[in-house]
Amino acid sequence: MKKRLSAIFAIIGLVVAAYSLWFYSSSADVNRNTYVESHSPVIGNTSAPVTIVEFFDPACEACAAISPFVKSILAENPQDVRLVLRYAPFHGAASKEAIGVLEAAREQRMFDRVLIALFKEQSKWASNTASDSDLSKIWQIAVSAGLNEQRARDYLTENKFSNVISRDLKQIEELKITRTPTFYVNGEKLEQLEPDQFKQLVNKKIREAKS
Numbered sequence: 036m037k038k039r040l041s042a043i044f045a046i047i048g049l050v051v052a053a054y055s056l057w058f059y060s061s062s063a064d065v066n067r068n069t070y071v072e073s074h075s076p077v078i079g080n081t082s083a084p085v086t087i088v089e090f091f092d093p094a095c096e097a098c099a100a101i102s103p104f105v106k107s108i109l110a111e112n113p114q115d116v117r118l119v120l121r122y123a124p125f126h127g128a129a130s131k132e133a134i135g136v137l138e139a140a141r142e143q144r145m146f147d148r149v150l151i152a153l154f155k156e157q158s159k160w161a162s163n164t165a166s167d168s169d170l171s172k173i174w175q176i177a178v179s180a181g182l183n184e185q186r187a188r189d190y191l192t193e194n195k196f197s198n199v200i201s202r203d204l205k206q207i208e209e210l211k212i213t214r215t216p217t218f219y220v221n222g223e224k225l226e227q228l229e230p231d232q233f234k235q236l237v238n239k240k241i242r243e244a245k246s
Contacts, residue, residue: 067244069222070206071119074199076137076146079109079117084244085237088119088219090207093133094126094161095215097228099154104230108237115241122203123215129165129173131200136177138196139187145180152180 070088087105091098109116124130133153140149153160153176160172178184210217218225218233221240225233 066221066240070121070210070219072121072202072206074202076120076141077117078106078120078147080114081117083112083115083117085112085116085221085240086119087116087237088121090121090123090203090210090212090215090217092123092125092130092215093137093150093153094130094157095123096157096161098216099157101216101228102151102154104233108234112237112241115244116237121206122200123207123212123217124200124204125215126161126163127165129161129163129169132165132170132173133160134200135191135196136173136182136187138194138199139190140177140182142190143183143186145182149177149180149182152176 067084067086069086071086075088087108089098089105105118109118122130122134124134136153137146137150140146153173156172156176160169160176162169174184177187216228218228220236221243223236223240225236
């Protein structure tokens with residue numbers, strides 16, 4: 036009888052352990068994919084356990100300014116952290132044109148290179164009241180970074196990237212995001228845009244993922 040009870044409890048223990056492992060793995064996966072969409076650009080290790088989600092506008096000066104710092108976090112934690120970008124076109128036509136160019140650049144596997152170039156030359160094209168000349172500068176900068184313009188324009192003609200923007204804007208409305216950049220790390224919002232707090236939040240999520 037005792038042997039039978041021991042066997043039953045052993046089986047129950049295995050079931051509980053298996054469920055706990057499954058539940059923990061599922062929860063961790065949900066956390067790392069919070070606010071991540073299938074269309075979202077990813078920079079870094081795609082299977083990293085910690086995800087920084089940035090709602091950004093390519094025409095946003097603060098987004099350009101903080102980008103090197105965010106990249107430094109990825110460089111310090113290449114296996115543990117990835118960056119997922121969500122579009123927040125708060126600067127009108129210039130933002131949307133730049134997003135279109137970035138989506139075309141992604142198709143050519145040049146997303147990050149073109150984004151860096153657009154950020155670097157942001158003062159030449161970013162404006163709430165962008166002219167046709169400003170919009171053409173976006174293309175000039177992207178082409179200088181290596182983008183194949185004809186292939187990019189063909190891609191945008193065939194693919195409605197406006198659907199991507201619409202889905203991101205819906206999430207922005209749900210989260211009541213009013214400024215860029217806005218960051219979430221495994222679903223937890225970075226309340227203050229300060230380097231120390233940013234790193235502390237990322238490190239906390241890394242520890243949680245490894246515990």
